[in-house]
Structure formats: C-alpha cells, structure tokens
Amino acid sequence: MAAILIVEDENGISKFLKQGLEEEGFGVTIAADGQQGLYLARSNTYDIILLDWMLPKMPGIEVCTRLRETDKTTPIIFVTAKDTIMETIAGLRAGANDYIKKPFSFEELLERIRVQLRKQEAPPADLRLGPILIRKATHQVFNGGQEVFLTQKEFALLEYLVANKGAVCTRNRIIEDVWNIHFAYDTGVIDVFINSIRKKLNLKKEEDCIRTIRGIGYIANDISV
Known part of the structure; x- marks a missing residue:
C-alpha cells in the first residue's frame, strides 16, 4: 500500500x-x-x-x-x-x-x-548522448566524465529527450509527458529549462546535441566525443 x-x-x-x-x-x-x-x-x-x-x-x-x-x-x-x-x-x-x-x-x-x-x-538504465551519460539509478549526469548537477525537472527533461533520441519531441508532448500537464498551458516554460540544461552542460552552439526545431520542439542527436 x-x-x-x-x-x-x-x-x-x-x-x-x-x-x-x-x-x-x-x-x-x-x-x-x-x-x-x-x-x-x-x-x-x-x-x-x-x-x-x-x-x-x-x-x-x-x-x-x-x-x-x-x-x-x-x-x-x-x-x-x-x-x-x-x-x-x-x-x-x-x-x-x-x-x-x-x-x-x-x-x-x-x-x-x-x-x-x-x-x-521502472527499471533504471543508463542513457547516452555522445559524451553525455545519464545514470537513471542515481540521478546523475556526466559530460565527458565530469559530473553536471541538474535539478530534478532538468534531469527529467534531459532524460526524456535522450530516451527519444533521433525523434522530434514536440512542445505539447514534452509538457504532457515530462510535466504531466494535460490542459492548455504556456509551453514557454520548456525553453527556460532547455537553456539552463545547455548552459550547465556547456554545449557549444556549433555542436549542440539538443537542437531547437523552430515552432515545433526539440530533438536530441549524438555528437562526436
């Protein structure tokens, strides 16, 4: 119970x-x-x-x-x-x-x-996105071997994008699946968290593994280690 x-x-x-x-x-x-x-x-x-x-x-x-x-x-x-x-x-x-x-x-x-x-x-399993390692069991993120400290919601959002690597994640799907919000809602909150994740992971614009699909959402793709 x-x-x-x-x-x-x-x-x-x-x-x-x-x-x-x-x-x-x-x-x-x-x-x-x-x-x-x-x-x-x-x-x-x-x-x-x-x-x-x-x-x-x-x-x-x-x-x-x-x-x-x-x-x-x-x-x-x-x-x-x-x-x-x-x-x-x-x-x-x-x-x-x-x-x-x-x-x-x-x-x-x-x-x-x-x-x-x-x-x-859900059984925990590690996820990878190029040099980025996500350890679900311990809620840890590493970029090139260096630990990156994310908030719980930042971790959940990154985990979701990487779990759906190679597929476009629309803003509406993200707000429903990560935030569990199933009513009309300003999806601009996602941008705030994406920007924070990019900053903490120190992603350079020319090799950003989390790309913005303008007007639609985001897609995670592997980049070279």
Whole structure:
C-alpha cells in the first residue's frame, strides 16, 4: 500500500482527498501547516507528497526546497491555485515533480499520482548522448566524465529527450509527458529549462546535441566525443 502525505491547510480539501485516496487503497497522513509537513516528511517514508503552496508557518515552496536539500527524493506534487509561468518554474526548480492547479478533478490527480508511482517502479538504465551519460539509478549526469548537477525537472527533461533520441519531441508532448500537464498551458516554460540544461552542460552552439526545431520542439542527436 502506497503512503501519501497531504500537506494542506484547508480542512475540506484535505478531508476530501483523504477519503478519496483511502478508497483507492492508499495510506494517507495529513499535515495542516508547512512546519508539520516538513517534520513528517523528514521523519517518515512516503511514496508521494501532495503539497499546497500557501500554508501557515512555512510556505510549500520552502518545504519542498528544504526536503530536496536533505536528499529526500520522494515525488512531490504541488496542489495549488498559483499557476503563473514564473510560479510554476519556481516550484519545479525547488524540486517538485509535478504541478496541478486548483480546482482540479480527483481523477486527474489520481492519474498524476499513478504516473509518479510507475516512474519509481521502472527499471533504471543508463542513457547516452555522445559524451553525455545519464545514470537513471542515481540521478546523475556526466559530460565527458565530469559530473553536471541538474535539478530534478532538468534531469527529467534531459532524460526524456535522450530516451527519444533521433525523434522530434514536440512542445505539447514534452509538457504532457515530462510535466504531466494535460490542459492548455504556456509551453514557454520548456525553453527556460532547455537553456539552463545547455548552459550547465556547456554545449557549444556549433555542436549542440539538443537542437531547437523552430515552432515545433526539440530533438536530441549524438555528437562526436
């Protein structure tokens, strides 16, 4: 039975989620503020954390940041009314795995939870893109033998492009498959993360192994070592 921590200060929402998730066979714990949520997440093992952004005592984004600083890799799904592109980027850079905006359907949230659980069950395998090595088991990236430190979402995006090496990944497919967002959304957030990945990998323009297909998306291709 998968264990879920809900960090939500609105009693009606947390009760609704608890009842629905328990009916689906999940074990559910509730924290009503950020400090309690952080304490429980650090002290116990959960399979998923559902985290509100606007919380008493400590905002959700700080809870997320502090958890990632302690190497906690539990998947975090922000459940929040905040949905501007900059807020979404901030949440993902803090280490969130997914983002669902209020109001939402329980069925959509349930599917997002299942997606995160399936990712944990998938057998890890190394991926290569020219001199770039992706170690899925340890969430490490190396370029020419030198380790490159990416955020969780940067890692997920690079992994997705390399796993689909040689094929054009459209912006809509990326936003659905990497961000798990299945509604009309500004895909400009992808550009921010691609630029950050290129900078961290120190990719030169003339040998960029992640090419922009203008107006469509991106494609990853091998380059010479």
